[in-house]
Amino acid sequence: MRSTGGLLTPPPTPPVTIGREAAREAARAELAEPAYHQNDPGLFERALNRFWDWVGDLFDRASGATPGGALGLLAVAVFALLVIAALWWRLGAPRRTATRAAGTLFDDGIRSAADHRATAEALAGAGRWSEAVQERMRAVVRSLEERTLLDPRPGRTADEAAAEAAVSLPSHAAALRTAARTFDDVTYGAHPATPEMYAALTTLDQALSHTKPLLPDPTP
Numbered sequence: 069m070r071s072t073g074g075l076l077t078p079p080p081t082p083p084v085t086i087g088r089e090a091a092r093e094a095a096r097a098e099l100a101e102p103a104y105h106q107n108d109p110g111l112f113e114r115a116l117n118r119f120w121d122w123v124g125d126l127f128d129r130a131s132g133a134t135p136g137g138a139l140g141l142l143a144v145a146v147f148a149l150l151v152i153a154a155l156w157w158r159l160g161a162p163r164r165t166a167t168r169a170a171g172t173l174f175d176d177g178i179r180s181a182a183d184h185r186a187t188a189e190a191l192a193g194a195g196r197w198s199e200a201v202q203e204r205m206r207a208v209v210r211s212l213e214e215r216t217l218l219d220p221r222p223g224r225t226a227d228e229a230a231a232e233a234a235v236s237l238p239s240h241a242a243a244l245r246t247a248a249r250t251f252d253d254v255t256y257g258a259h260p261a262t263p264e265m266y267a268a269l270t271t272l273d274q275a276l277s278h279t280k281p282l283l284p285d286p287t288p
Contacts, residue, residue, distance in 0.1 A: 074140035173206055173226055173251075185273070188266075197261035198254045204269040205251040209233075209278065217281055226251040236281035243272045 139273045171180055184207035190201035212218040217236050218229060226248035234241035253259040 071136055131146045173209055173224055173229065174222070178220075179206075179210070181214055184210055188270075192263075197263060197266055200266050201250060201254050201261040202270060204266060204273060205247055208247065208269065208273045211273065211277060215281075233276075237279055238282060239277065240272065240276060242280065243268075243275075247272055 090254075166187035184203050188200045188203035188207060189205060191197075202287075205226060207219065209224070212229070212233050213220045218224075218232055230241075230248035233244055237244070250261075250265050250269070254261045254265070
């Protein structure tokens with residue numbers, strides 16, 4: 069000890085040295101304090117940021133592999149969307165389940181043409197045009213069966229009924245084909261029906277009931 073003016077002063081304290089690993093652990097413990105993380109993004113935000121980083125990286129790699137870079141990739145994406153839209157418009161929305169065998173007219177027990185007409189009118193009054201069109205087409209075919217212009221046959225399709233009925237009702241052949249196509253588009257193509265479609269089928273139904281069939285000549 070040294071004496072300064074009669075006072076004793078302690079010897080200087082040697083500097084404290086900390087190892088590299090100890091310093092790293094001390095810094096990690098310090099940064100883990102809640103005060104340093106009050107403004108950190110939440111779990112959802114971190115996941116969203118990682119997702120967008122992944123999308124951006126995927127886009128960068130795709131644009132690098134596509135002729136024309138990002139512009140070429142954009143053109144390919146637009147073309148693909150146009151193809152999907154065209155297929156959707158042509159084929160209609162996919163249907164989850166089929167309610168009956170593909171293409172057949174009737175899916176339940178035998179009902180009279182009058183029953184189908186009454187159901188069709190009720191559906192039309194409720195604005196359920198697709199179902200009304202289906203029931204009116206069934207009324208047309210059932211009426212032809214009741215007049216023995218068509219043989220009752222399970223599993224008959226709308227196209228088959230139109231082609232067979234056109235033999236004895238040639239003046240309505242075109243209207244029958246149109247009606248069958250409308251039924252198929254509404255039932256299996258998922259195209260929504262319109263009041264005009266139903267009105268056309270109603271007119272055809274009424275016209276057929278007043279048309280005399282062309283019977284085959286019995287003379288050899």
